[in-house]
Amino acid sequence: MTDDVQSAFIDIPGVRNFRDAGGVGTLRRGVLFRSGSFHTLTPEGALRLKALGLRTVIDLRSRHEEDAFPDLRHDLDHETLRLPTLPANREDCDRPWPEDQVELYPFMAATAGPSLVAAIRRLGASGTLSAVVHCAVGKDRTGLTIAVVQSLLGASEADITADYLLSNTGLGLLDGPTPYVDEAGAERISRPVAAELLASSFAWIHDHHGSLPAYLHAHGATDADLDALRSNLSV
Template sequence: MGIVSIVTNDGFLLPSAPNFRDLGGHRTKEGRTVRSGLLYRSDALHTLTEQERATYDGFGIRQLIDLRSSHERDRLPDLIPNGAEYAAIGVQKTDSAGANFIDLFADPEQARVAFGDGAAERHMYDVYRGLVTDTEALDGYRDLVERAAKGPTALVFHCSAGKDRTGWGAALLLTLLGVEREVVTTDYVASNDRQAATDHWMRLLSQESGLPWEDIEPMTRVKPDYLDSAFTLIDQEYGSFDDYVVRGLKLTGATIDGLKSRMLV
Protein backbone atom coordinates (compact mmCIF):
# COMPACT_ATOMS: atom_id res chain seq x y z
CA MET A 1 0.00 0.00 0.00
CA GLY A 2 1.24 3.52 -0.77
CA ILE A 3 1.76 6.25 1.77
CA VAL A 4 -1.56 7.67 2.94
CA SER A 5 -1.70 11.34 2.06
CA ILE A 6 -2.50 13.95 4.68
CA VAL A 7 -5.11 16.24 3.19
CA THR A 8 -7.65 18.91 4.08
CA ASN A 9 -10.97 19.81 2.50
CA ASP A 10 -9.31 22.82 0.83
CA GLY A 11 -7.72 22.75 -2.61
CA PHE A 12 -8.14 20.49 -5.61
CA LEU A 13 -6.74 17.11 -4.69
CA LEU A 14 -7.64 15.49 -8.03
CA PRO A 15 -7.93 18.05 -10.86
CA SER A 16 -9.93 15.62 -13.03
CA ALA A 17 -12.39 15.20 -10.15
CA PRO A 18 -12.48 18.78 -8.83
CA ASN A 19 -15.19 18.08 -6.24
CA PHE A 20 -13.15 15.32 -4.56
CA ARG A 21 -12.55 16.54 -1.01
CA ASP A 22 -12.13 15.44 2.57
CA LEU A 23 -15.03 15.88 4.99
CA GLY A 24 -12.58 15.94 7.87
CA GLY A 25 -11.66 18.98 9.92
CA HIS A 26 -15.17 20.22 10.69
CA ARG A 27 -15.92 20.98 14.34
CA THR A 28 -19.02 19.68 16.09
CA LYS A 29 -21.33 21.44 18.53
CA GLU A 30 -19.69 19.47 21.36
CA GLY A 31 -16.22 20.69 20.40
CA ARG A 32 -15.03 17.49 18.76
CA THR A 33 -13.53 17.32 15.25
CA VAL A 34 -14.35 15.13 12.25
CA ARG A 35 -11.27 13.03 11.53
CA SER A 36 -9.38 13.76 8.32
CA GLY A 37 -8.43 11.07 5.86
CA LEU A 38 -11.42 8.79 6.54
CA LEU A 39 -14.42 10.22 4.70
CA TYR A 40 -14.27 11.74 1.22
CA ARG A 41 -16.94 13.11 -1.09
CA SER A 42 -16.50 13.46 -4.85
CA ASP A 43 -17.85 14.00 -8.31
CA ALA A 44 -17.38 11.43 -11.10
CA LEU A 45 -14.31 9.18 -10.81
CA HIS A 46 -13.79 7.84 -14.32
CA THR A 47 -11.38 10.34 -15.92
CA LEU A 48 -8.38 10.36 -13.58
CA THR A 49 -4.96 10.67 -15.21
CA GLU A 50 -2.13 8.25 -14.53
CA GLN A 51 -0.50 10.77 -12.20
CA GLU A 52 -3.80 11.31 -10.37
CA ARG A 53 -4.25 7.56 -10.00
CA ALA A 54 -1.09 7.44 -7.87
CA THR A 55 -2.48 10.19 -5.63
CA TYR A 56 -5.91 8.52 -5.56
CA ASP A 57 -4.46 5.18 -4.51
CA GLY A 58 -2.40 6.96 -1.85
CA PHE A 59 -5.48 8.05 0.11
CA GLY A 60 -5.88 4.50 1.40
CA ILE A 61 -9.53 4.28 0.31
CA ARG A 62 -11.12 0.94 1.21
CA GLN A 63 -14.72 1.59 0.12
CA LEU A 64 -16.00 3.38 -2.98
CA ILE A 65 -19.73 4.14 -2.81
CA ASP A 66 -21.28 5.03 -6.18
CA LEU A 67 -24.56 6.95 -5.78
CA ARG A 68 -25.17 7.29 -9.52
CA SER A 69 -27.99 5.66 -11.47
CA SER A 70 -27.45 2.45 -13.40
CA HIS A 71 -27.48 4.51 -16.63
CA GLU A 72 -24.56 6.63 -15.41
CA ARG A 73 -22.62 3.69 -14.00
CA ASP A 74 -22.93 1.70 -17.24
CA ARG A 75 -21.85 4.61 -19.45
CA LEU A 76 -18.94 5.78 -17.31
CA PRO A 77 -17.60 3.06 -15.01
CA ASP A 78 -15.62 4.16 -11.97
CA LEU A 79 -11.89 3.85 -11.56
CA ILE A 80 -11.62 1.92 -8.30
CA PRO A 81 -8.69 2.57 -5.93
CA ASN A 82 -6.31 -0.31 -5.36
CA GLY A 83 -7.61 -2.48 -2.54
CA ALA A 84 -11.05 -0.84 -2.37
CA GLU A 85 -14.48 -2.46 -2.24
CA TYR A 86 -16.99 -1.07 -4.76
CA ALA A 87 -20.70 -0.66 -3.96
CA ALA A 88 -23.38 0.79 -6.24
CA ILE A 89 -26.07 2.39 -4.07
CA GLY A 90 -28.84 4.13 -5.98
CA VAL A 91 -30.63 6.98 -4.21
CA GLN A 92 -33.04 8.01 -6.98
CA LYS A 93 -35.84 6.26 -8.84
CA THR A 94 -34.39 4.93 -12.08
CA ASP A 95 -37.14 6.62 -14.10
CA SER A 96 -36.69 10.07 -12.55
CA ALA A 97 -35.54 12.93 -14.78
CA GLY A 98 -32.45 13.52 -12.68
CA ALA A 99 -31.35 9.90 -12.99
CA ASN A 100 -30.90 9.95 -16.76
CA PHE A 101 -30.02 13.40 -18.09
CA ILE A 102 -28.36 12.26 -21.30
CA ASP A 103 -31.38 10.40 -22.68
CA LEU A 104 -33.68 13.23 -21.64
CA PHE A 105 -31.62 15.86 -23.45
CA ALA A 106 -31.45 13.67 -26.55
CA ASP A 107 -35.04 14.74 -27.22
CA PRO A 108 -34.97 18.58 -27.47
CA GLU A 109 -38.73 18.91 -27.07
CA GLN A 110 -38.73 16.70 -23.99
CA ALA A 111 -35.83 18.71 -22.56
CA ARG A 112 -37.68 22.00 -23.11
CA VAL A 113 -40.76 20.67 -21.34
CA ALA A 114 -38.72 19.32 -18.44
CA PHE A 115 -36.35 22.25 -17.90
CA GLY A 116 -37.42 25.31 -19.93
CA ASP A 117 -39.10 28.49 -18.67
CA GLY A 118 -37.99 28.18 -15.04
CA ALA A 119 -38.78 24.48 -14.71
CA ALA A 120 -35.14 23.62 -13.97
CA GLU A 121 -35.22 25.28 -10.57
CA ARG A 122 -38.51 23.58 -9.72
CA HIS A 123 -36.91 20.33 -10.82
CA MET A 124 -34.08 20.87 -8.32
CA TYR A 125 -36.51 21.25 -5.43
CA ASP A 126 -38.21 18.04 -6.59
CA VAL A 127 -34.83 16.30 -6.59
CA TYR A 128 -34.27 17.21 -2.94
CA ARG A 129 -37.80 16.19 -2.04
CA GLY A 130 -37.04 12.77 -3.46
CA LEU A 131 -33.69 12.54 -1.69
CA VAL A 132 -35.36 12.76 1.71
CA THR A 133 -38.67 10.95 1.09
CA ASP A 134 -38.36 8.32 -1.67
CA THR A 135 -37.88 4.73 -0.58
CA GLU A 136 -34.82 4.40 -2.82
CA ALA A 137 -33.18 7.36 -1.12
CA LEU A 138 -34.04 6.22 2.41
CA ASP A 139 -32.62 2.77 1.72
CA GLY A 140 -29.55 4.14 -0.07
CA TYR A 141 -28.57 6.75 2.50
CA ARG A 142 -29.11 4.26 5.33
CA ASP A 143 -26.65 1.97 3.54
CA LEU A 144 -24.16 4.83 3.14
CA VAL A 145 -24.28 5.71 6.84
CA GLU A 146 -24.00 2.08 7.91
CA ARG A 147 -20.98 1.55 5.69
CA ALA A 148 -19.32 4.68 7.03
CA ALA A 149 -20.03 3.54 10.60
CA LYS A 150 -18.79 -0.03 10.16
CA GLY A 151 -15.92 0.48 7.73
CA PRO A 152 -13.56 -0.39 6.34
CA THR A 153 -12.35 3.15 5.97
CA ALA A 154 -11.24 5.35 4.34
CA LEU A 155 -14.42 5.71 2.26
CA VAL A 156 -15.35 7.88 -0.73
CA PHE A 157 -18.92 8.41 -1.92
CA HIS A 158 -19.82 10.21 -5.11
CA CYS A 159 -22.30 10.90 -7.90
CA SER A 160 -21.71 12.72 -11.20
CA ALA A 161 -21.26 16.36 -10.16
CA GLY A 162 -20.80 15.60 -6.46
CA LYS A 163 -23.23 18.34 -5.46
CA ASP A 164 -26.80 17.05 -4.98
CA ARG A 165 -26.94 13.30 -4.25
CA THR A 166 -23.47 13.53 -2.75
CA GLY A 167 -24.28 16.91 -1.23
CA TRP A 168 -27.21 15.50 0.70
CA GLY A 169 -25.14 12.50 1.76
CA ALA A 170 -22.45 14.80 3.14
CA ALA A 171 -25.02 17.01 4.88
CA LEU A 172 -26.60 13.93 6.43
CA LEU A 173 -23.31 12.50 7.69
CA LEU A 174 -22.06 15.80 9.08
CA THR A 175 -25.39 16.46 10.82
CA LEU A 176 -25.35 12.98 12.35
CA LEU A 177 -21.85 13.75 13.63
CA GLY A 178 -23.10 16.92 15.33
CA VAL A 179 -21.73 19.58 12.97
CA GLU A 180 -23.65 22.88 13.08
CA ARG A 181 -26.09 23.55 10.24
CA GLU A 182 -24.20 26.70 9.18
CA VAL A 183 -21.01 24.67 8.75
CA VAL A 184 -22.90 21.93 6.92
CA THR A 185 -24.25 24.54 4.50
CA THR A 186 -20.78 26.01 3.97
CA ASP A 187 -19.44 22.60 3.01
CA TYR A 188 -22.46 22.09 0.74
CA VAL A 189 -22.09 25.34 -1.24
CA ALA A 190 -18.33 24.80 -1.66
CA SER A 191 -19.34 22.57 -4.59
CA ASN A 192 -20.17 25.69 -6.60
CA ASP A 193 -16.49 26.52 -7.09
CA ARG A 194 -15.80 22.99 -8.33
CA GLN A 195 -18.21 22.62 -11.26
CA ALA A 196 -16.00 23.27 -14.31
CA ALA A 197 -16.51 19.71 -15.55
CA THR A 198 -20.27 19.94 -14.98
CA ASP A 199 -20.44 23.26 -16.81
CA HIS A 200 -18.61 21.80 -19.81
CA TRP A 201 -20.90 18.78 -19.95
CA MET A 202 -24.10 20.77 -19.44
CA ARG A 203 -23.14 23.37 -22.06
CA LEU A 204 -22.77 20.55 -24.56
CA LEU A 205 -26.24 19.30 -23.61
CA SER A 206 -27.56 22.86 -23.93
CA GLN A 207 -26.18 23.15 -27.46
CA GLU A 208 -27.48 19.75 -28.52
CA SER A 209 -30.96 20.37 -27.15
CA GLY A 210 -31.24 24.00 -28.17
CA LEU A 211 -32.23 24.89 -24.61
CA PRO A 212 -30.81 28.30 -23.53
CA TRP A 213 -28.05 28.16 -20.93
CA GLU A 214 -30.03 30.35 -18.53
CA ASP A 215 -32.72 27.66 -18.45
CA ILE A 216 -30.18 24.97 -17.57
CA GLU A 217 -27.92 26.94 -15.22
CA PRO A 218 -29.98 26.34 -12.03
CA MET A 219 -29.11 22.64 -12.32
CA THR A 220 -25.36 23.31 -12.43
CA ARG A 221 -25.09 24.93 -9.00
CA VAL A 222 -26.28 24.30 -5.46
CA LYS A 223 -28.18 26.87 -3.45
CA PRO A 224 -28.61 27.03 0.31
CA ASP A 225 -32.35 27.07 -0.36
CA TYR A 226 -32.14 23.60 -1.92
CA LEU A 227 -30.56 22.21 1.24
CA ASP A 228 -32.89 24.19 3.50
CA SER A 229 -35.88 22.76 1.62
CA ALA A 230 -34.68 19.23 2.44
CA PHE A 231 -34.35 19.96 6.16
CA THR A 232 -37.72 21.77 6.16
CA LEU A 233 -39.39 18.82 4.47
CA ILE A 234 -37.89 16.47 7.06
CA ASP A 235 -39.47 18.56 9.83
CA GLN A 236 -42.81 18.52 8.01
CA GLU A 237 -42.80 14.80 7.21
CA TYR A 238 -41.17 13.39 10.33
CA GLY A 239 -41.39 16.11 12.96
CA SER A 240 -37.63 16.42 13.49
CA PHE A 241 -34.29 15.35 12.08
CA ASP A 242 -33.94 12.77 14.87
CA ASP A 243 -37.27 11.20 13.92
CA TYR A 244 -36.22 11.15 10.25
CA VAL A 245 -33.12 9.22 11.29
CA VAL A 246 -35.11 6.68 13.33
CA ARG A 247 -38.36 6.33 11.36
CA GLY A 248 -37.24 7.29 7.86
CA LEU A 249 -33.68 6.01 7.57
CA LYS A 250 -34.26 3.35 10.25
CA LEU A 251 -30.78 3.83 11.66
CA THR A 252 -30.06 2.38 15.08
CA GLY A 253 -28.46 4.15 18.00
CA ALA A 254 -25.61 1.65 17.81
CA THR A 255 -24.92 2.67 14.20
CA ILE A 256 -24.84 6.38 15.07
CA ASP A 257 -22.59 5.70 18.06
CA GLY A 258 -20.31 3.65 15.83
CA LEU A 259 -20.16 6.44 13.26
CA LYS A 260 -19.21 8.99 15.88
CA SER A 261 -16.66 6.70 17.48
CA ARG A 262 -14.97 6.10 14.13
CA MET A 263 -15.19 9.62 12.73
CA LEU A 264 -14.71 12.00 15.68
CA VAL A 265 -11.76 12.98 17.82
Protein backbone atom coordinates in the same frame (compact mmCIF):
# COMPACT_ATOMS: atom_id res chain seq x y z
CA MET B 1 -13.96 28.64 9.00
CA THR B 2 -13.35 29.96 5.47
CA ASP B 3 -9.62 29.20 5.30
CA ASP B 4 -10.10 25.73 6.76
CA VAL B 5 -12.90 24.86 4.36
CA GLN B 6 -11.07 26.16 1.30
CA SER B 7 -8.09 23.97 2.24
CA ALA B 8 -10.35 20.93 1.99
CA PHE B 9 -9.86 20.72 -1.81
CA ILE B 10 -7.41 18.05 -2.94
CA ASP B 11 -6.06 17.74 -6.48
CA ILE B 12 -6.93 14.27 -7.77
CA PRO B 13 -6.23 14.31 -11.53
CA GLY B 14 -9.30 13.19 -13.46
CA VAL B 15 -11.76 13.68 -10.57
CA ARG B 16 -13.86 16.81 -10.21
CA ASN B 17 -14.73 18.57 -6.97
CA PHE B 18 -12.64 16.29 -4.74
CA ARG B 19 -12.37 17.46 -1.16
CA ASP B 20 -12.15 16.38 2.45
CA ALA B 21 -15.53 16.38 4.19
CA GLY B 22 -13.87 16.61 7.60
CA GLY B 23 -13.25 19.60 9.82
CA VAL B 24 -17.03 20.11 10.10
CA GLY B 25 -18.62 19.21 13.41
CA THR B 26 -16.65 16.37 15.00
CA LEU B 27 -15.91 14.75 11.63
CA ARG B 28 -12.15 14.41 11.55
CA ARG B 29 -10.09 15.12 8.48
CA GLY B 30 -8.57 12.44 6.30
CA VAL B 31 -11.27 9.77 6.66
CA LEU B 32 -14.23 10.86 4.51
CA PHE B 33 -13.95 12.54 1.14
CA ARG B 34 -16.50 13.71 -1.43
CA SER B 35 -16.23 14.16 -5.18
CA GLY B 36 -17.57 13.70 -8.66
CA SER B 37 -17.31 10.34 -10.39
CA PHE B 38 -14.06 8.52 -11.20
CA HIS B 39 -14.85 7.95 -14.88
CA THR B 40 -11.93 10.12 -16.03
CA LEU B 41 -9.56 9.21 -13.17
CA THR B 42 -5.94 9.21 -14.34
CA PRO B 43 -3.18 6.86 -13.20
CA GLU B 44 -1.66 9.78 -11.27
CA GLY B 45 -5.04 10.42 -9.65
CA ALA B 46 -5.23 6.77 -8.63
CA LEU B 47 -1.82 7.01 -6.97
CA ARG B 48 -2.99 10.01 -4.98
CA LEU B 49 -6.14 8.16 -3.90
CA LYS B 50 -3.99 5.24 -2.79
CA ALA B 51 -1.87 7.65 -0.75
CA LEU B 52 -5.06 8.80 1.00
CA GLY B 53 -5.62 5.22 2.13
CA LEU B 54 -8.77 4.69 0.05
CA ARG B 55 -10.69 1.62 1.19
CA THR B 56 -14.31 2.33 0.18
CA VAL B 57 -16.15 4.19 -2.58
CA ILE B 58 -19.86 4.89 -2.13
CA ASP B 59 -21.34 5.59 -5.57
CA LEU B 60 -24.71 7.36 -5.44
CA ARG B 61 -25.34 7.33 -9.20
CA SER B 62 -27.97 5.40 -11.12
CA ARG B 63 -27.16 2.20 -12.96
CA HIS B 64 -27.56 4.08 -16.26
CA GLU B 65 -24.90 6.57 -15.18
CA GLU B 66 -22.56 3.81 -14.06
CA ASP B 67 -22.96 1.97 -17.36
CA ALA B 68 -22.36 5.11 -19.43
CA PHE B 69 -19.53 6.50 -17.32
CA PRO B 70 -17.97 3.64 -15.33
CA ASP B 71 -15.50 4.54 -12.61
CA LEU B 72 -11.89 3.79 -13.49
CA ARG B 73 -9.73 1.96 -10.95
CA HIS B 74 -6.17 1.77 -12.33
CA ASP B 75 -5.50 -1.23 -10.06
CA LEU B 76 -6.90 0.41 -6.91
CA ASP B 77 -8.23 -2.30 -4.59
CA HIS B 78 -11.00 -0.40 -2.80
CA GLU B 79 -14.50 -1.78 -2.38
CA THR B 80 -17.31 0.00 -4.25
CA LEU B 81 -20.75 0.20 -2.69
CA ARG B 82 -23.49 1.23 -5.14
CA LEU B 83 -26.27 3.10 -3.35
CA PRO B 84 -28.38 5.10 -5.83
CA THR B 85 -29.90 8.17 -4.18
CA LEU B 86 -32.77 8.36 -6.66
CA PRO B 87 -35.29 5.68 -7.73
CA ALA B 88 -34.18 3.44 -10.57
CA ASN B 89 -36.67 4.88 -13.06
CA ARG B 90 -39.55 7.30 -13.28
CA GLU B 91 -42.11 4.63 -14.09
CA ASP B 92 -41.68 2.83 -10.77
CA CYS B 93 -41.59 5.99 -8.68
CA ASP B 94 -44.65 6.59 -6.47
CA ARG B 95 -44.32 10.38 -6.50
CA PRO B 96 -43.90 13.04 -9.21
CA TRP B 97 -40.41 13.09 -10.67
CA PRO B 98 -38.60 16.42 -10.06
CA GLU B 99 -38.57 18.73 -13.04
CA ASP B 100 -35.92 21.12 -11.73
CA GLN B 101 -33.33 21.60 -9.03
CA VAL B 102 -35.81 23.19 -6.62
CA GLU B 103 -38.03 20.10 -6.75
CA LEU B 104 -35.05 17.75 -6.58
CA TYR B 105 -34.08 18.40 -2.99
CA PRO B 106 -37.38 17.56 -1.25
CA PHE B 107 -37.65 14.61 -3.65
CA MET B 108 -34.24 13.34 -2.57
CA ALA B 109 -35.25 13.60 1.08
CA ALA B 110 -38.42 11.64 0.32
CA THR B 111 -36.67 8.85 -1.60
CA ALA B 112 -33.07 8.64 -0.34
CA GLY B 113 -33.71 7.15 3.11
CA PRO B 114 -32.55 3.60 2.26
CA SER B 115 -29.43 4.88 0.50
CA LEU B 116 -28.56 7.18 3.39
CA VAL B 117 -29.01 4.44 6.00
CA ALA B 118 -26.88 1.99 4.01
CA ALA B 119 -24.14 4.63 3.64
CA ILE B 120 -24.23 5.39 7.37
CA ARG B 121 -23.95 1.71 8.22
CA ARG B 122 -20.96 1.24 5.94
CA LEU B 123 -19.19 4.34 7.20
CA GLY B 124 -19.65 3.11 10.74
CA ALA B 125 -18.12 -0.30 10.01
CA SER B 126 -14.53 -1.23 10.81
CA GLY B 127 -12.08 -1.35 7.93
CA THR B 128 -14.09 1.11 5.81
CA LEU B 129 -11.91 4.19 5.99
CA SER B 130 -10.82 6.16 4.22
CA ALA B 131 -13.94 6.47 2.10
CA VAL B 132 -15.17 8.60 -0.78
CA VAL B 133 -18.83 9.43 -1.43
CA HIS B 134 -19.53 10.51 -5.00
CA CYS B 135 -22.27 10.99 -7.56
CA ALA B 136 -21.80 12.50 -11.02
CA VAL B 137 -20.20 15.82 -10.08
CA GLY B 138 -20.46 15.69 -6.29
CA LYS B 139 -22.87 18.53 -5.56
CA ASP B 140 -26.53 17.45 -5.12
CA ARG B 141 -26.79 13.76 -4.19
CA THR B 142 -23.37 13.82 -2.59
CA GLY B 143 -24.21 17.16 -0.99
CA LEU B 144 -27.22 15.74 0.83
CA THR B 145 -25.46 12.54 1.92
CA ILE B 146 -22.45 14.38 3.33
CA ALA B 147 -24.68 16.97 5.01
CA VAL B 148 -26.58 14.19 6.79
CA VAL B 149 -23.33 12.65 8.05
CA GLN B 150 -21.99 16.02 9.18
CA SER B 151 -25.26 16.82 10.95
CA LEU B 152 -25.14 13.52 12.82
CA LEU B 153 -21.63 14.44 13.93
CA GLY B 154 -22.80 17.68 15.50
CA ALA B 155 -22.03 20.23 12.79
CA SER B 156 -23.98 23.48 12.79
CA GLU B 157 -26.32 24.35 9.94
CA ALA B 158 -24.04 27.25 9.01
CA ASP B 159 -20.92 25.07 8.77
CA ILE B 160 -22.72 22.32 6.86
CA THR B 161 -24.04 24.88 4.39
CA ALA B 162 -20.65 26.53 3.93
CA ASP B 163 -19.08 23.18 3.10
CA TYR B 164 -21.94 22.27 0.76
CA LEU B 165 -21.63 25.55 -1.15
CA LEU B 166 -17.98 24.84 -1.95
CA SER B 167 -19.18 22.72 -4.86
CA ASN B 168 -19.78 25.97 -6.73
CA THR B 169 -16.05 26.66 -6.43
CA GLY B 170 -15.03 23.09 -7.19
CA LEU B 171 -17.18 22.91 -10.33
CA GLY B 172 -16.64 26.40 -11.69
CA LEU B 173 -20.22 27.44 -11.03
CA LEU B 174 -19.54 30.68 -9.20
CA ASP B 175 -20.54 32.65 -12.28
CA GLY B 176 -23.69 30.64 -12.99
CA PRO B 177 -24.82 27.50 -14.85
CA THR B 178 -22.53 25.58 -17.20
CA PRO B 179 -23.34 22.90 -19.82
CA TYR B 180 -22.49 19.21 -19.41
CA VAL B 181 -23.21 15.94 -21.25
CA ASP B 182 -25.43 13.42 -19.40
CA GLU B 183 -25.33 9.61 -19.49
CA ALA B 184 -27.51 9.56 -22.62
CA GLY B 185 -25.15 11.90 -24.49
CA ALA B 186 -27.52 14.86 -24.26
CA GLU B 187 -26.24 18.31 -23.35
CA ARG B 188 -27.75 19.62 -20.14
CA ILE B 189 -27.13 22.49 -17.77
CA SER B 190 -25.35 22.13 -14.43
CA ARG B 191 -26.69 24.71 -12.00
CA PRO B 192 -25.02 26.13 -8.89
CA VAL B 193 -26.07 24.91 -5.48
CA ALA B 194 -27.69 27.33 -3.04
CA ALA B 195 -28.29 27.28 0.69
CA GLU B 196 -32.06 27.15 0.31
CA LEU B 197 -31.84 23.95 -1.73
CA LEU B 198 -30.15 21.93 0.99
CA ALA B 199 -32.39 23.58 3.57
CA SER B 200 -35.45 22.31 1.69
CA SER B 201 -34.25 18.71 2.07
CA PHE B 202 -33.84 19.10 5.81
CA ALA B 203 -37.17 20.93 6.03
CA TRP B 204 -38.88 17.94 4.38
CA ILE B 205 -37.18 15.58 6.82
CA HIS B 206 -38.23 17.61 9.84
CA ASP B 207 -41.76 18.23 8.56
CA HIS B 208 -42.38 14.52 7.96
CA HIS B 209 -40.33 12.91 10.75
CA GLY B 210 -39.58 15.56 13.35
CA SER B 211 -35.81 15.03 13.37
CA LEU B 212 -32.99 13.57 11.33
CA PRO B 213 -32.49 10.55 13.64
CA ALA B 214 -36.24 9.81 13.53
CA TYR B 215 -36.14 9.94 9.72
CA LEU B 216 -33.22 7.51 9.62
CA HIS B 217 -34.91 5.24 12.18
CA ALA B 218 -37.98 5.14 9.94
CA HIS B 219 -35.75 3.71 7.20
CA GLY B 220 -34.23 1.04 9.42
CA ALA B 221 -31.29 2.72 11.15
CA THR B 222 -30.74 1.89 14.81
CA ASP B 223 -29.20 3.94 17.58
CA ALA B 224 -26.27 1.53 17.40
CA ASP B 225 -25.78 2.40 13.70
CA LEU B 226 -25.66 6.13 14.47
CA ASP B 227 -23.35 5.59 17.45
CA ALA B 228 -20.99 3.50 15.31
CA LEU B 229 -20.85 6.25 12.68
CA ARG B 230 -19.96 8.83 15.32
CA SER B 231 -17.36 6.57 16.89
CA ASN B 232 -15.69 5.74 13.58
CA LEU B 233 -15.59 9.25 12.13
CA SER B 234 -15.30 11.59 15.09
CA VAL B 235 -12.14 13.33 16.25
